[in-house]
Amino acid sequence: MSWRNYKNIYVNGCSFTAGGGLYPGQFSNVVDEYHNQFGIKKWKSEREITYPQKIANHFNCNLVDDSQCGSGAPRLVRKTWEYIRKVGLDEAKKTIFLLQINNPINRIDFYSRRINDYIIVNVEYNDDLSFKYINVVDSHSTTESIYTSQFFSNDTKDILFYLKNFHDPLKYNDKIYNELLGLFSFFEFHGIEYFFGFDYHGGDINLNENRRVNVFGFETIEHMSNSTKSSIYNEIGKDYDRHPGYFAHQKWADGYINFIEEKMKPTLWVFGDSFSSKSDPQIDPSSYLYTEDFRMKYFNFKGYFPPSYPEIVAKEFDLNLVNLATPSFSNDNIFHSFIEVADKIKPNDLLFFGWTYVTRFNIANERNELSNVNIRRDDNNSIEGGVSMKAKNEILYNRDVHTIWVKLLNNYLKIINQCNKENLILHFYFPGSKKHFDEYEKEFFDQLSFSENMYQRIFEDTNDSFQDGHYSEKGHRDFANDIIKKIKLIWKHK
Amino acid sequence: METQINTLWIYGDSFSLTFKQHFETTNDWPQKYKNFKNGIIPKHFSEIIAEKLGMNINTYAQGGISNINIFDRFVGTFPLIQEDDIVIINWTALNRFPIATNENNFTDIIPFVGHPKQNDNVSLNTTNEIAVNRDSYSIYYCEVINYCRIINHILKNNKVIHWTWIDDKKELITLDRPDFRKIFYDYLVPFKQYETITEETKGFFVDQHYSEKGHIDLANDLLMFLKK
Numbered sequence: 269m270s271w272r273n274y275k276n277i278y279v280n281g282c283s284f285t286a287g288g289g290l291y292p293g294q295f296s297n298v299v300d301e302y303h304n305q306f307g308i309k310k311w312k313s314e315r316e317i318t319y320p321q322k323i324a325n326h327f328n329c330n331l332v333d334d335s336q337c338g339s340g341a342p343r344l345v346r347k348t349w350e351y352i353r354k355v356g357l358d359e360a361k362k363t364i365f366l367l368q369i370n371n372p373i374n375r376i377d378f379y380s381r382r383i384n385d386y387i388i389v390n391v392e393y394n395d396d397l398s399f400k401y402i403n404v405v406d407s408h409s410t411t412e413s414i415y416t417s418q419f420f421s422n423d424t425k426d427i428l429f430y431l432k433n434f435h436d437p438l439k440y441n442d443k444i445y446n447e448l449l450g451l452f453s454f455f456e457f458h459g460i461e462y463f464f465g466f467d468y469h470g471g472d473i474n475l476n477e478n479r480r481v482n483v484f485g486f487e488t489i490e491h492m493s494n495s496t497k498s499s500i501y502n503e504i505g506k507d508y509d510r511h512p513g514y515f516a517h518q519k520w521a522d523g524y525i526n527f528i529e530e531k532m533k534p535t536l537w538v539f540g541d542s543f544s545s546k547s548d549p550q551i552d553p554s555s556y557l558y559t560e561d562f563r564m565k566y567f568n569f570k571g572y573f574p575p576s577y578p579e580i581v582a583k584e585f586d587l588n589l590v591n592l593a594t595p596s597f598s599n600d601n602i603f604h605s606f607i608e609v610a611d612k613i614k615p616n617d618l619l620f621f622g623w624t625y626v627t628r629f630n631i632a633n634e635r636n637e638l639s640n641v642n643i644r645r646d647d648n649n650s651i652e653g654g655v656s657m658k659a660k661n662e663i664l665y666n667r668d669v670h671t672i673w674v675k676l677l678n679n680y681l682k683i684i685n686q687c688n689k690e691n692l693i694l695h696f697y698f699p700g701s702k703k704h705f706d707e708y709e710k711e712f713f714d715q716l717s718f719s720e721n722m723y724q725r726i727f728e729d730t731n732d733s734f735q736d737g738h739y740s741e742k743g744h745r746d747f748a749n750d751i752i753k754k755i756k757l758i759w760k761h762k
Numbered sequence: 763m764e765t766q767i768n769t770l771w772i773y774g775d776s777f778s779l780t781f782k783q784h785f786e787t788t789n790d791w792p793q794k795y796k797n798f799k800n801g802i803i804p805k806h807f808s809e810i811i812a813e814k815l816g817m818n819i820n821t822y823a824q825g826g827i828s829n830i831n832i833f834d835r836f837v838g839t840f841p842l843i844q845e846d847d848i849v850i851i852n853w854t855a856l857n858r859f860p861i862a863t864n865e866n867n868f869t870d871i872i873p874f875v876g877h878p879k880q881n882d883n884v885s886l887n888t889t890n891e892i893a894v895n896r897d898s899y900s901i902y903y904c905e906v907i908n909y910c911r912i913i914n915h916i917l918k919n920n921k922v923i924h925w926t927w928i929d930d931k932k933e934l935i936t937l938d939r940p941d942f943r944k945i946f947y948d949y950l951v952p953f954k955q956y957e958t959i960t961e962e963t964k965g966f967f968v969d970q971h972y973s974e975k976g977h978i979d980l981a982n983d984l985l986m987f988l989k990k
Contacts, residue, residue, distance in 0.1 A: 600905075604904070604905070604908050607908040607911055607912045607915075608908065608911075610911070610912055610915050611911075611915055631892065631895050632895050632896070632898070632899030632901045632902060632935075635937060636899050636900060636901050636935055636936060636937045636939050637901060637939075638901055638904075653895045653898070653899060654891060654894055654895050654898065655891045655892060655895050656887075656891060658885075658887070658888065659885075659887065659888035659891040659892060662883060662884045662885060662888045663861070663884065663888065663892065665883055666861050666862050666883055666884050667862070669862075669883070670862030670863075670866050671866060672862045672863075672866045672867055672868055673862060676830070676834060679834055679837040679838065680837075682837060683837045683840075683912065683916070686840070686841060686916070687912070687915065687916045
């Protein structure tokens, strides 16, 4: 099972997306030029080598490419709605919508009764809003156009009359922007994945900026090819078309794929102590931990670092993994490590918390770092940051015998759950459950995702050759499998 | 149509308790101050702000509380905070910290004020050592920085004000770590000293809480900040 459970990529835009200028055929030898100069395999249709196709191939999705040369935002809105209505809401939810939006002022959507289909009307205005020219086609693509431009010459006069008398370009711009807002709101309402980029200044109402394309710092392929001089003209060095070139499409596709992966691939965030920490501690050989850390000892026994449960789960579901669990962390440390990344957590991310003994607490040490006090000290010289052994032991005892400390922990869980309501959150507790609870402990144990943790420990795997209570390779694998089952169950019910 | 009245949520230590609420404590300074003011109970900054903005007040402040428990009180109540409510939190001295009592409650240690009421299993030496540790190292500012961060994150659609009455100028051990104290104070409304009762009474009786004028000035500053 993977987050990549999308079936379709829907793309809309103008010639910048549709491969304008890269047309094969009798009117152009652009294909030959790319073949002769760069050894690029000849293409039969420009759609074969445009960025939408490469993105769809990468995600192993069906491609619905509704981009059309000469078209703009009005047609984009109409065609996108038509697609949604045609496939239905369920299928739309399995679709990623990629929208390259061009100017509605110059790109108007009309319907022709003569051909019983929509036509593209390109209008250019002078500064005083008088008409510079008007051009009517079914498509600008030499491979996709059915009718000649002469075919629409009589229509041009009628359309001009309409535009002069019943059309205002600025009001039309506002109208189309409102329609775009409606489309985006629909996507947001239904949790449909979409990304947009404007080739012009859209409107003044704030959009969800998280959805704005940002590939190499650009929001559309035209912005990139213009700034990086990668038009067809730039690439093959002759007086060819200024649309994005073959290589621009490939580069844009690669960048767009990374952008989508980054935006959509969920992250598994792991907070906790040694039980949840990375399998390979990557300890500097000069550190005493290089021999003392339990993972290094286990490595010496196994000959490799067996994967920890977060690594197994992340691999199973194809997730990014950010593991912030650190050996001997206190619950305060764990909670604060969560706060430090709270604003980076996306709604589809998963959160694991491996809570630990409430007795553990922090004091500042001589390095101005928070040091963890987790076991009773028996060395009178054990002074950290001016705090004596006796003081540390008294606080440990106070935290051990009074369950009010669990109330603080319960509140950590409450705030985490409350502020990440959309996320899948699992809470674990590795020290093991108790037979007798008071109200605070009951509240805590009730919030855990697993009540038992009878998984194999390292001392069992090593036949006591070294005493360590952390999970063994098998322990991690079994625990990970139980988590995987639980997640599948949760997702199934969602 | 019924108009909904929004709420001003107040969290903090004794500086966030109203004069009326101070009368409910065992402290004698509220009575002394009332006598000094010829029987008039002055308004607290929260009352001035709530009156000005037409809001209800919910106060979850407590005298002598630690930052850990200020945050805990916020956690216990924040789901009740509504859109358009305003939250004002005063953070207190970093050297205060809780220990568990024999009754399985928390008591917040205010260090160096004699043996406080605390659990017998924690000695005065221990609480003093911990307090010195908390007073000496700048790393403890990270605790309260993170409280500010998560509160702002949770209440991103509300107006939230963090402030403190602590003018922390003491020398801290920082080593090569970032200036955590500055980072914390950057989360607050710009620090300012307001008139205290000691200043108003010209030392007639000593109390570092704000005077009537102190509260009026603080309220005006916070209102200005809320308008931004």
